[in-house]
Amino acid sequence: MTKPSAAGPLGVRVEHLTSVDRDTARVLRRRSLRLMSRLLAPHKARLVWLGVLVLISQAASAAGPLLLSQAIDTGLPTLLDGDAAPFLVIVVALVLATVTDAGLSNLFTRNAAALSQRVLLRVRTLLFEHTGRLGLDFHQRYTSGRVISRQTNDVDAVAELLESGFGDLVNAVARMAFIAAALLILDPLSALVAFAVFVPVVLVTRRFQVVSSRLYRESSERSARLIVRFVETITGIRAMQAFRAEGRNADVYGGLNGAYTDTGRRTAMAFGNLFTGIELISSIGLAVLVLINGLRTLEGSIGVGVLVAAALYLVQLFQPMEAVGMFANTFQSAVAALEKISGVLEEEPSVAAPAQDAKHDPARRTEDHRDVAGPGDIALRGTAFSYGDGPLVLQRVDLHIPAGQTVAVVGPTGAGKTTLASIIARFADPTQGQALLDGVDLRDIPDSELRRRVITVTQDPFLFQGTVASNIELGRPGASRKEIEQAAKLIGADPFIRRMPNGYNTDLSHRGVKLSAGQRQLISFARAFVADPEVLILDEATSSLDIPGERAVQKALGTLLHDRTAVIIAHRLSTVNDADRVLVLDGGAIVEDGSPAELVARGGRYAELHSAWLSSLDSD
Incomplete structure (x- = not known):
């Protein structure tokens, strides 16, 4: 067993x-349980109504054997004496009790099903929306397989609890309470015997709960793996397939599958022991x-009706x-699932929402940035960043990028280039210092506004299930078809899009895998162009392209970068030549800053990179 050492909310730290x-x-x-209470809180009135239905239906059900006892011991003798009225009254009452029980049970089932579907809708929505709000740091450490497991297996376990578990429990508890009361009324000695037998059944059930709690947590985790x-x-x-790893991967999967199967076997055995114990004790x-x-x-102290009714009540x-x-x-399975779901919901976004709308609060502009060059002015002031408690990967950077300037950022792997871009795009907040857009701290700009003004294009553009047009429209939802096609034409994507089977209506299934890397990148550029941001960040946007693909994208870049602030993270210096300015990062610090020509003339690190790049072109 393991105990987490860190303080604060557990989140997903122990779910593995x-x-x-x-x-x-x-x-x-x-x-x-807090999560379950939160989900059920809006439905208190419906829960009360369900409780009323259960009480009445189970009272009617419990009345059956008692009425049967009266029919045998009282109704039949009077019937034999020629008076049918008492017997008929009891029979009518028995029929009414049965009909009431059946009708209200049906009504309970329908209302409980409607309630469970509302709650499940809320669970899925909460999980989906919250997962989307969590930062990139969370998704980098929390695998997509675990996210899928939360939305499928775990929600299904909660569904089973809501759709049948709670209803069965409430009915069972109410039924036992009414049966116990009826048995006491019928014959106290029979009730005493029943209660004496009932105690070991409770102990067996409690033992099962302890064992199954551990097994269901184990099962949930092994299923996720x-x-x-x-x-x-x-x-x-x-x-x-490239590394012929099918056999090794099958062995790993087989081990995980075997462990999951073993947990299921032990769970089934515990379940079997429970029911065997209950059946044995009840018999x-x-x-x-x-x-x-x-x-x-035989002694004549009780009638045959009491004998029959008491036996029925015990059964x-x-x-x-x-x-x-x-x-x-069902409950243990659902609790194990709720532990995982509540863990994800307990995780806090690494990028917090602003305290107020900075757009309507000019006073939030910093004193020395009230007069900025225009839309798209970027400033970093003493900006540092670290991952958790680790060392700084960005060392108190001071940087000003005037509106409309194109800045290329180069440096070795691990120098902090992507971290710098993440802070400017506010995928992460600085550990120290500030990042500002047009003089306003990024933390004070509403996320919806920031995502409209700052767009990032990565080296592996993601194309969603849907048409080419819908993927481009993602840049600005509601863009007209004319605007979408115009963006594609200006970027240079229109010719190959029109050659596709259905043009802009072609469905891009499986993330557009049938398109070349250059074609996917051009569609992502068209998406960025139609968004018309003030600041564009290109993070290694051409690093995965071949030479023809890179040339097509380079031509599109000229259109895309025109008249807007741009930050280009680049490994290939071919994307740097047209930049107004180059930053060389090393060890999280800016070690060189100037135009491409100036840095080449200085003979520093950029000059070395430039020389190596020219040599590679000559060798080609």
Whole structure:
């Protein structure tokens, strides 16, 4: 067992563990129950209504054996004496009780199903929206397979609890309460025997709850690992086949699958032990009750009706215990799922929402940036960044990029280039200092406004399921078809798009894998162009292209960068030549800053990179 050492909310830090210590388990359980309470809180009135339906229907159900006892011991003798009225009254009452039980049970089931679907809709929406708000740092450490597991397996486990588990429990508890009351009214001694037998059943059920809690947590984690491995295999199928790793990967998957199967086997055994125990105890209890009441009937102290009714009540008393056992099974599975779901929901976005709308608060502009060059003016002031408690990967950078300037950022791997771009795009907030756009701290600009004004294009553009047109429109939802096609024409994507089977209406299934890297990048450029941002960040946007693809993209870049601020993260110096200014980063610090020609003339690090690039062209 493991106990987390860090303070504060647990989030998803312990979800990979198949067992935790008692204190951590208690924290996780409380967190899960808080989430369930939060989900059910808006439906209090419907829950009360469901409770009323259960009470009435179970009261009607519990009245059956009691009425049957009266029919045998009272109704039949009077019927034999020629008075049918008492017997008929009892029969009518029995029929009414049965119809009431059936009708209200049906109404309960329908209302409970409607409630569960509303709650499940809320769970899926909460999980989807919150996952989308979490920062890139979360998604870099939390695999897509685990996200899928939360939205599928875990939501399904909660669905089973809501759709049947809670209803079965409420019905079972109400049924046992009414049966106990009816048995006390019918015959106190029979009730005493039933209660004596009931105690070991409760102990067996409690033991199952303890064992199943651990098993279901283990099962949930092993299921997640299995899904993670499957997703990684499918997304990395090219690499796996290239290295002929199918056999090794199958062995790993087989090990995970075997572990998951073993947990399922042990869970089934625990479940079997529960029901075997309940059946054994109930059978012994029934035999003891029939023996005692049989002797009492022979003595004449009770009637045959009481004997029959007491036996029926005892059987009915243990049937709900099986339902409680089923609920314990469903509940433990759902709690393990809620632990995972609540862990994701407990994670805080690394980029917090602004305290107020800076757009309507000019006073939030910093004193020495009130007069900026225009839309797209970027400034970093003492900006430093580290991942968690690690060392600084960006060293107190001071930088000003005037509006409309194109700045290229170069440097070795790990120099901090992508980190710098992430801070300007506000995918991350500085650990120290400020990042400003037009004199306003990025943390004070609403996210919807910032995402409209600052656009990032990466080296691996993501194309969504949908048409070419819808992928370009993503840059500015609501853009007209004319604007979409105009953007593609200016970027140079229009010719190859029109050659596609359905032109702009061609469906790009599987992330557009049938397009070349250059074609995918041109579509992403068209998407950025139609967005018309003030600041454009190109993060290694041409590094994965071949020479013809790079030439097509370079031509598009001229159109895309015109009259806007641009920050280009580049490995290939071919994308740097047209920049107004070059920053050389090393060790998280800016070590050179100037125009390409100036830096070549200085003979520093950029000059070395430039010379190596020219040599590579000559060798080609």
